[in-house]
Amino acid sequence: MSPYVETFVMHVGEMGSRWGLNRTLGQMCGLLYVSQQPLNADEIADALSISRSNVSMGLKELKAWRLVRPATVAGDRREYWTTPKDVWELFQVLTEERHRREVQPTLTMLRETLMIEPITPDDRYAQERLREMHELIELMTNWMDEIQNLPPRTLVRLLKLGRRIQNLLDKRRKSRNSNQSTDL
Amino acid sequence: MSPYVETFVMHVGEMGSRWGLNRTLGQMCGLLYVSQQPLNADEIADALSISRSNVSMGLKELKAWRLVRPATVAGDRREYWTTPKDVWELFQVLTEERHRREVQPTLTMLRETLMIEPITPDDRYAQERLREMHELIELMTNWMDEIQNLPPRTLVRLLKLGRRIQNLLDKRRKSRNSNQSTDL
DNA sequence: TCTAATTTTCAACAATTCTTGAAATTACTG
DNA sequence: CAGTAATTTCAAGAATTGTTGAAAATTAGA
Numbered sequence: 253m254s255p256y257v258e259t260f261v262m263h264v265g266e267m268g269s270r271w272g273l274n275r276t277l278g279q280m281c282g283l284l285y286v287s288q289q290p291l292n293a294d295e296i297a298d299a300l301s302i303s304r305s306n307v308s309m310g311l312k313e314l315k316a317w318r319l320v321r322p323a324t325v326a327g328d329r330r331e332y333w334t335t336p337k338d339v340w341e342l343f344q345v346l347t348e349e350r351h352r353r354e355v356q357p358t359l360t361m362l363r364e365t366l367m368i369e370p371i372t373p374d375d376r377y378a379q380e381r382l383r384e385m386h387e388l389i390e391l392m393t394n395w396m397d398e399i400q401n402l403p404p405r406t407l408v409r410l411l412k413l414g415r416r417i418q419n420l421l422d423k424r425r426k427s428r429n430s431n432q433s434t435d436l
Numbered sequence: 437m438s439p440y441v442e443t444f445v446m447h448v449g450e451m452g453s454r455w456g457l458n459r460t461l462g463q464m465c466g467l468l469y470v471s472q473q474p475l476n477a478d479e480i481a482d483a484l485s486i487s488r489s490n491v492s493m494g495l496k497e498l499k500a501w502r503l504v505r506p507a508t509v510a511g512d513r514r515e516y517w518t519t520p521k522d523v524w525e526l527f528q529v530l531t532e533e534r535h536r537r538e539v540q541p542t543l544t545m546l547r548e549t550l551m552i553e554p555i556t557p558d559d560r561y562a563q564e565r566l567r568e569m570h571e572l573i574e575l576m577t578n579w580m581d582e583i584q585n586l587p588p589r590t591l592v593r594l595l596k597l598g599r600r601i602q603n604l605l606d607k608r609r610k611s612r613n614s615n616q617s618t619d620l
Numbered sequence: 621t622c623t624a625a626t627t628t629t630c631a632a633c634a635a636t637t638c639t640t641g642a643a644a645t646t647a648c649t650g
Numbered sequence: 651c652a653g654t655a656a657t658t659t660c661a662a663g664a665a666t667t668g669t670t671g672a673a674a675a676t677t678a679g680a
Binding site: 476489493496 | 655656657
């Protein structure tokens with residue numbers, strides 16, 4: 253690894269644990285992301301100075317994360333690997349997977365718990381807190397589902413708009429109030 | 437803890453590690469969130485069956501996360517604790533803190549690395565990947581900064597709009613193209 | 621079908637992270 | 651300004667998580 257690449261790979265390694273992966277997974281991802289050519293398991297092990305079996309396990313996990321994909325190199329029997337190279341795609345995959353692991357289970361738990369009838373006043377208070385949390389998560393989840401499928405160009409427009417979104421929403425509300433021809 | 441509360445607290449404990457906290461921190465947060473009254477350290481230790489010193493360490497970390505705040509109970513010398521009870525506020529704090537821990541360091545590293553002149557073709561390719569990643573993160577960061585300060589009601593409107601945001605953006609672009617009176 | 625290259629599995633070991641009780645510190649109260 | 655209540659610190663041990671080499675399984679080609 254060149255020093256240039258190494259700086260980056262070591263950093264994503266350090267961050268890996270904060271992103272729900274771990275150090276090795278982060279390093280592997282980072283390395284594959286900045287490598288022009290797909291790499292095979294031995295090359296990864298070599299570049300990161302980790303064991304071949306660690307790479308095998310790491311690839312297995314990264315497959316589950318949909319962060320790596322196989323690539324074939326002509327005339328070579330070994331499997332080669334790479335990540336999506338489009339940051340938007342990478343970001344989308346990461347967001348979806350994190351949502352699946354970090355949010356979905358909680359949503360399920362909240363739905364189930366909210367079915368139970370609270371008895372004591374304390375439980376009724378707790379239920380109210382759960383209800384509000386459920387509402388927020390459901391709102392965000394639905395929004396993400398809808399947003400994910402928009403073309404990146406639309407998302408960039410939204411991002412660049414920033415807080416000016418408020419003007420747009422205000423304007424929309426005004427026109428919907430004064431006029432029946434809505435786009436809803 | 438009542439079984440009702442316990443279900444919830446144990447769940448957020450399990451999820452804690454996926455949210456950048458850990459099991460105990462998650463449990464403490466969950467417990468305080470659904471408790472009508474603030475709790476003191478002994479009550480927390482008791483409810484979660486963990487040691488008093490563990491609670492002390494946990495509170496220290498949760499303070500750093502801005503997820504707990506002190507509350508005074510009249511006629512009691514001990515410190516009492518609670519979380520913000522508004523899910524929107526809770527969500528905002530969690531998002532800000534996670535951003536600070538999970539994204540800011542990477543942004544700094546990318547900025548620094550992008551200052552270095554790549555020599556080899558491989559390094560130039562790597563730099564291009566870093567540049568794209570930097571652009572995306574910066575865009576998202578700026579957006580979040582702007583969005584965070586909007587009133588929750590505006591955010592709810594945006595969330596409920598979902599993918600229909602595209603219509604709105606299209607309409608805006610059209611009017612800006614055909615007409616100089618923009619709100620930009 | 622057999623062989624050799626490659627990948628995966630797994631149980632033992634290593635490293636990291638979490639938890640604890642005891643001691644130290646701080647903050648009240650008489 | 652003691653004396654006690656409450657909190658924090660810290661080093662040792664417990665639990666969890668990550669890493670490895672050896673062996674098993676798989677695969678491709680002869």
